[in-house]
Amino acid sequence: MTGEPKVYVVDDDRDLGGSVARLLCRQGFAAEPFLDPVMLLNAYVEAPASCIVTDVMMDDLDGFGFADRVRFLDPAVAIVFMTAWPTTANAVDAVRRHGGLDYLEKPIDEARLIAAVTEGVAWSSRRRRQLGRTAALTPREREVFDLLVLGHSNKAIAGILALSPKTVEDHRAAIMAKTGTSGLAQLIALASPG
Amino acid sequence: MSDYACTAKDQGARPRLKKWRPREFPCFNNGARPGNEGQMTSAFFPMRRSGKAESAARPAPGPLILMLYGLGFWLALSMAAYWGGEGYYSLWFPPAGLRLAFLWHFGPRATPAIMIVELLVNLGMGRFSLASPDRLIALWGIVRPVLAYGAIVGVIRWLSSGSRAGMMTPPMPFSLAAAAAPVFAALTALPEALWRPDRTQVTTLPDVITSLTAFAVGDLLGVLLIAPPLLWIAGTAGRGRKSLPSRLAPPSIAWTPVMEMAFLLGGAIVVTRLLTHIGLGFQPTPVILAVAWTGLRFGRLAAWISLAAVAWLLLPETADAISTTDRLERHLNLATIMVVGYLAGSYRDAQKQARAALERRDRLLFQAERLKTLRAMSVAVIHEISQPLSTLAIEARHLHAITDRSGQEIRESAALIDRKAAALSHLVRRLRRFGGRVVDEPSPLPVPALVESVVAIAAPEARSQGVALKVGPTDPDLVILGQEVELSQALMNLLRNAIQHSSDRAVELGSERRGGRAEITVLNRYEPEASHGMGMGVGILVAQAIVEAHGGHLTRTKGPDGVMLASIMLPLAGDCA
Numbered sequence: 001m002t003g004e005p006k007v008y009v010v011d012d013d014r015d016l017g018g019s020v021a022r023l024l025c026r027q028g029f030a031a032e033p034f035l036d037p038v039m040l041l042n043a044y045v046e047a048p049a050s051c052i053v054t055d056v057m058m059d060d061l062d063g064f065g066f067a068d069r070v071r072f073l074d075p076a077v078a079i080v081f082m083t084a085w086p087t088t089a090n091a092v093d094a095v096r097r098h099g100g101l102d103y104l105e106k107p108i109d110e111a112r113l114i115a116a117v118t119e120g121v122a123w124s125s126r127r128r129r130q131l132g133r134t135a136a137l138t139p140r141e142r143e144v145f146d147l148l149v150l151g152h153s154n155k156a157i158a159g160i161l162a163l164s165p166k167t168v169e170d171h172r173a174a175i176m177a178k179t180g181t182s183g184l185a186q187l188i189a190l191a192s193p194g
Numbered sequence: 195m196s197d198y199a200c201t202a203k204d205q206g207a208r209p210r211l212k213k214w215r216p217r218e219f220p221c222f223n224n225g226a227r228p229g230n231e232g233q234m235t236s237a238f239f240p241m242r243r244s245g246k247a248e249s250a251a252r253p254a255p256g257p258l259i260l261m262l263y264g265l266g267f268w269l270a271l272s273m274a275a276y277w278g279g280e281g282y283y284s285l286w287f288p289p290a291g292l293r294l295a296f297l298w299h300f301g302p303r304a305t306p307a308i309m310i311v312e313l314l315v316n317l318g319m320g321r322f323s324l325a326s327p328d329r330l331i332a333l334w335g336i337v338r339p340v341l342a343y344g345a346i347v348g349v350i351r352w353l354s355s356g357s358r359a360g361m362m363t364p365p366m367p368f369s370l371a372a373a374a375a376p377v378f379a380a381l382t383a384l385p386e387a388l389w390r391p392d393r394t395q396v397t398t399l400p401d402v403i404t405s406l407t408a409f410a411v412g413d414l415l416g417v418l419l420i421a422p423p424l425l426w427i428a429g430t431a432g433r434g435r436k437s438l439p440s441r442l443a444p445p446s447i448a449w450t451p452v453m454e455m456a457f458l459l460g461g462a463i464v465v466t467r468l469l470t471h472i473g474l475g476f477q478p479t480p481v482i483l484a485v486a487w488t489g490l491r492f493g494r495l496a497a498w499i500s501l502a503a504v505a506w507l508l509l510p511e512t513a514d515a516i517s518t519t520d521r522l523e524r525h526l527n528l529a530t531i532m533v534v535g536y537l538a539g540s541y542r543d544a545q546k547q548a549r550a551a552l553e554r555r556d557r558l559l560f561q562a563e564r565l566k567t568l569r570a571m572s573v574a575v576i577h578e579i580s581q582p583l584s585t586l587a588i589e590a591r592h593l594h595a596i597t598d599r600s601g602q603e604i605r606e607s608a609a610l611i612d613r614k615a616a617a618l619s620h621l622v623r624r625l626r627r628f629g630g631r632v633v634d635e636p637s638p639l640p641v642p643a644l645v646e647s648v649v650a651i652a653a654p655e656a657r658s659q660g661v662a663l664k665v666g667p668t669d670p671d672l673v674i675l676g677q678e679v680e681l682s683q684a685l686m687n688l689l690r691n692a693i694q695h696s697s698d699r700a701v702e703l704g705s706e707r708r709g710g711r712a713e714i715t716v717l718n719r720y721e722p723e724a725s726h727g728m729g730m731g732v733g734i735l736v737a738q739a740i741v742e743a744h745g746g747h748l749t750r751t752k753g754p755d756g757v758m759l760a761s762i763m764l765p766l767a768g769d770c771a
Binding site for chain 2: 013015016019020022023026084085086105106107108110
């Protein structure tokens with residue numbers, strides 16, 4: 001991930017998608033328009049992005065379904081929705097259930113779009129760093145890590161995973177070393193997506 | 195609408211300090227409402243006791259009217275004397291018609307006054323004497339039919355009011371009263387006739403039955419001949435002050451129905467006479483068929499004219515030397531003809547009213563459907579516009595930015611395009627908030643805002659119908675949770691109804707906090723006669739559905755003095771969340 005942060009714009013209106021992408025390019029993002037969300041999904045693993053700006057109402061696959069699938073491929077991508085049919089129910093869903101960063105109403109407020117994408121790119125890189133640090137953990141270490149950030153003590157974790165407290169202690173030291181953290185608070189910060 | 199203007203201003207500027215108060219209804223908005231909601235006493239809604247419009251709201255009959263009644267009663271009694279027989283007044287009894295017309299017009303509460311007047315007339319005519327040993331039973335004999343009539347009028351008025359009104363389309367209630375009151379009055383005479391046969395000089399049971407039948411027949415004939423025209427005259431005089439002359443002017447006569455009626459009735463009478471002439475006795479069937487036909491085709495007025503003509507021909511024949519049996523038979527036949535003819539006419543009028551109501555309902559439904567389509571269309575248009583407008587606005591902004599250093603002309607053009615595109619975007623976003631989003635979800639809605647937006651629509655409508663729309667003070671802290679468009683529609687329907695049925699050209703709109711809820715009231719005075727069939731229109735049903743969907747109640751109360759109060763109770767915004 002070097003140079004300008006990559007942003008995809010998905011809209012079944014070719015002109016609008018292109019326009020938004022050019023606008024973002026002018027703001028210093030490497031933005032690229034996509035007409036079809038399925039095509040982007042197919043190509044996504046090869047070239048993941050920091051942020052995706054997507055329309056909600058599209059023909060084959062709507063914005064929410066697309067968001068869920070792309071999030072499965074890449075949990076560290078920020079998603080911003082835009083729509084010409086705004087409803088409060090959709091807005092709440094967009095943020096709560098589909099992990100959207102913002103829900104923009106067409107005609108698009110430029111300042112708000114740029115602010116959302118900037119925030120999304122920052123969030124994405126933060127998230128990627130966190131994930132990168134925990135990526136080196138072994139499956140067992142991962143289990144211990146998940147329980148640790150929930151606030152369980154070593155002894156409790158040993159009970160849950162049917163390990164000796166000493167082993168848990170070892171795993172904990174390994175996790176600290178691999179993620180470069182120096183305490184439980186930092187571990188918890190690493191686990192929280194925000 | 196100076197009233198409205200004044201209210202709105204007052205409220206905006208200093209809502210708490212000076213509350214404008216409707217002049218004529220001092221207690222309308224001060225919160226001190228009577229405890230019993232169903233009954234609004236006249237103390238709370240004082241009526242103006244002048245002008246013609248108030249007779250529409252069924253006031254008590256004044257002394258002059260009662261004197262007129264006495265005079266009419268005396269005349270009618272004298273008229274009836276020609277057909278009198280052994281032990282009963284008459285075989286056609288016009289006083290009964292006068293009595294029913296009065297009771298129907300002024301309501302059952304006029305019963306005591308009518309009783310006193312009839313008593314005085316009987317005293318004056320020497321038909322009743324305080325000195326006679328039987329004075330108590332004679333008194334009862336005079337009072338009893340009035341009570342019976344009053345009871346029937348009360349019962350039928352009750353049956354045809356409120357939620358039970360659906361089954362009784364005017365003029366059916368009156369026709370039923372006209373048929374039921376004489377029969378009931380005759381039945382109430384039965385105990386007396388059996389207990390004190392000596393008083394009426396009828397001793398045997400057949401004689402009692404004959405006497406009571408004659409009683410019922412006489413009353414029936416009197417009622418059906420006299421009451422309808424009297425009520426028509428009263429209704430015409432009491433209705434509009436705006437076009438009294440035009441209402442009293444004779445309606446333009448359609449000659450084809452008149453010819454048809456005359457031909458039918460004339461033919462029937464000729465056939466009846468012929469049958470009598472060849473020795474088959476008096477056969478009423480042809481005339482019954484003729485009046486039934488007339489009634490079903492042309493309604494009550496035509497039926498009544500035919501019946502009057504028949505009675506005019508038949509009654510004189512039965513006044514002179516003729517045996518009681520023959521007279522009773524003739525009068526029974528006449529009564530049959532009249533009941534059939536009048537009910538047929540009433541049925542046709544009721545059908546016509548029902549059809550008119552149905553057509554109105556269809557029109558409203560059509561309108562509602564069209565509005566729905568229109569709304570869907572406008573949302574679609576907003577969507578379709580917002581899509582290309584997004585592109586346009588972005589590119590215009592960009593163009594504006596990159597032409598900053600170009601020539602002045604290009605720069606100014608680009609700036610203008612950018613400005614216009616931005617303005618248009620703003621407009622579309624605002625439009626959507628109004629038409630699209632608010633329709634979907636309830637939002638906190640101050641009652642004054644709702645009232646103001648509805649009044650803005652209703653005021654011109656009221657003005658065009660010559661109705662003054664008065665808006666009481668509204669409390670800016672009264673906030674409900676709801677969909678503005680729908681609630682406006684509900685309130686608008688109530689206002690429209692009130693404007694249409696206002697008998698004194700005034701409608702009140704008020705709102706207040708009441709028991710932890712918001713109450714919006716629409717108040718008007720109505721004409722009891724006219725408002726019967728129009729009670730539960732589709733507009734009211736729609737309003738009710740909307741209000742109930744908001745967790746509220748819509749109640750409509752008819753006060754005894756002709757005041758209609760529609761009240762919307764809605765939960766306050768805090769309670770809903």
